[in-house]
Amino acid sequence: MTDINNATREVFGNIAPWMRVVFFIMIAASIAVLVWQVVSRAWLWQKGRQGGFERDWRVWVQRLAVYAAAQKRVHKKTLGALLHLLLFSGFVVLTIGTTLLAIADDGPYYFHHGWYYLIYELTMDIFGVAFIVGCLLAMYRRAFKRKPSLGHNRSDWWLLGVLLSLGITGFAVEALRLHYTQVQPGLARWSIVGWLIEVNLLRGIDVATAQTMHLAAWWGHAILVAVFFATIPVDRFLHVITGPLNIAGRPERPMGTLVPLNMEEVEQTGRTGVHRLADFNRQQLLSLDSCMECGRCEDACPATATGKPLSPKAVVIDLRNLMSIGGEDVHRTIRDETLWACTMCQACVQECPVLIGHVDLISDMRRDLIGQGKLSGPPAKALQQIASQSNPYGRSNAERLAWAEGLEVPTAESNPSFEYLLWVGCAASFDPRAQKVARATVQLLKNAGVNFAVLGKEETCTGDPARRIGDEFLFQQRAHTNVDTLTRRNVKKIVTPCPHCYNTLKNEYPQFGGQYEVQHHSTLLAELVEVGRLSNSGSNGDPITLHDPCYLARVNGEVDATRAVVGATNDPQYREMPRCGKKTFCCGAGGGRMWFEEAPSQRVSVLRSQEALATGARTLATACPFCLNMMTDGMAGTQGGENVKVLDIAEVLLSRQTRASR
């Protein structure tokens, strides 16, 4: 019988005391190299503006648990995600295991025996295998299946080589130790991999030779460990340190919210946004070093997908390189067209496993371009018109209620006891196509007997396009004006058919003292259907699909109400696009792109139309006036799209009222 309680292993049995001293000095030196390298990077981060870090430790703990330990953003059905899981879990378990062994060996109480020891051996072996398989898959992927967005240098082969050698020498050391210490087979089996090597390869070797071989393998392994520590700060491996730092340190804030410029600070420094690298805050500079170039941001980016000169990954890497060479002027490495190409759809931000804020980086640099007067053409005109006419279309704000002709829409003046303020938005007020959405929404609210009012000509642009384009002054001016109006009209609840107005009213106006209960029209309409105040007679049998607006679905997480309104759950003809819900794909209008000129080959709306057409849908429903505009255009310009109806969900629902009442 094997004596399980006495089962244990030697730790430094084969290593002479002087060798142990050399070993510890070597490890200490390599850790010193690691620390020195990380400190030299941190020196670069602290050149940024003070602050920017999340201060609440509970947020750190929660984020580290979700994004660092559980790796929420890494999981995907891809080879890259699988191999990362293997490498990460192997790395973590092996590191913890080795540390435990060191504690047991040097600590006052030797717990490394008995069942604990046996389970320890088995666990270490299983994760050791995971680690090696991860390394091999990573090598295979880099050699044969490398997607274009994945960063790659020659040094990656060196990194993977070190990792793989660590795993292999680890098992060699184990097998030789089992052999020369003559562990009983009943116990040795728990060290499954080492035992298999021992049984199959080492049986004929005598103990003395095995001891020598063990010493050699042990030193090989030890030197690799030292090399590994010293290698961590090189290249993309640094993310094992900077990734968790950025995950914990990124400030907590709703996704669609940009940080307000402090006007007093601007007056003092004369700077709007980021011109020099040091104008970024320290957390932003740290975030540059946390990127390991996995390319997920680039894969999700509509600008990259349509051949525009923007990749969110390249922005991060270019800035990091600028930081490494001690450069200052960010515009020397990031071109203006790159910054303007962003639709601010936040897909990159949603994808990034280490929570880099690409959109904040881009927004900060756009603000500097605006400050320097670098914007011209239609988008500049839109900004001028927001300033002069209170809407980006340059129409007289006195015509703001033209869409409501004949509908007898109550205004805040005529109906001061309204429950809901219907915030119409500039698009639905002035764009003749979107005006129909405003009319449909009003008809539905009236049918349902909702007590609502509109502001009429007191309503002005929320400033969303101005803020996304980078004109923070104009945005704040709009925000202050609108918050004043809403306060004066005693507004509590707001409903709006525009996801951009919705996001700004809900997430950004609190920065300026405006606190309201804000709903997108989809949620209110869904509620009214739910309680039976509106009917939903079901579809007319036409295949239908839904395009989720970024600022509704991805940014604000609202995906159920739109589906409820178009009756997705009980409509056998309802189709879902591959990119849907919170993982939707931009229409191309966000970030002020609505007002930019685009070559036909670079239109995001065309890509998205093809995706919608592939579902076989004859109706494309959306819930945003800009998506409506873009997708109508995209469909008209796509083979087979001419006959697809592009409608707002309110129009879809209204058509079902009429049929029901007939």
Added chain:
Amino acid sequence: MAESLVLIEHDRQQVKRSSLHAITLAQQLGGEYELLVIGHVVNKISSSLVSLGATSVIVADDPALAEPLADRYATVIAEAVRKSGAKNILGTSSTFSKDILPRAAALLDAPMVTDVVAIEQMDGSISYRRPINAGSMFAKVKVEGERRVLTVRAAAFETPAANAAPCPIVRFDVDAESLPNGMRFISREERKSDRPDLTEARVVVSGGRPLKDKETFERLVGGLADALGGAIGATRAAVDAGMAPNDYQIGQTGKVVAPELYIALGISGAIQHLAGIKDSRIIVAINKDPDAPICQTATYFLVGDLYQIVPQLIESIRRA
């Protein structure tokens, strides 16, 4: 010594009439003025300018100047200005002057004011009025220094009278060897058109995607435009589809027009297109979709098939 020098634009056959409007500003600024013609074999052009009240017409005629390459033209202008001592260098706002005059201003180290619509006396010196914020406001601009480069909005100044006694034509010798050589002329694409300029026409007929192809577009949109003596415009979609050239595009990313009569054929009325026509006096839309958004904007909205309606319309206008 002349006070002002006016750059004249031409298409190698004749003077561009709009470039004469800058002469009116030269007259308002006071003092003598000279006209500058640059090109190759431009005798006919320069002789058509002698009765516009200038002290002389300066002609820089050289094979090296046959094409309007900005670096060469700017150098010639700068040299001519240094020789004549003119204080004001004037041109009319156009792509030609936008390309060339800023370079000349840089060479002369002179400030530049573009799109001048009027001048005023302010505190003993002259200030220039120019539109800003997409024309919703005007700025009064004063400039420092001895010389200044100005461009004018043609619509803001009258065409000068051509009844003065003929002035001499003075040849300005150009050393072709010393001219800069940074740009190379590759080719010129010209549209031969008798139709009026899109942004200045009183009538604009424009077409959208339903026109299908270039030939149909020309037959229906072009036919109706010719019958009415108007210019042709197009939507972005029509331009993308290759039915009409790029410079016909009207809208947010194209030209902005404000004719007396705007006729929209097969145009649904996307807000981007409406941005270019909202100041038109009368908008007539013909569309087979009664729900087309343009019906909100159009003064007259005719629901019907443009393939039937437009030929009938052309026919009846021709007969009238």
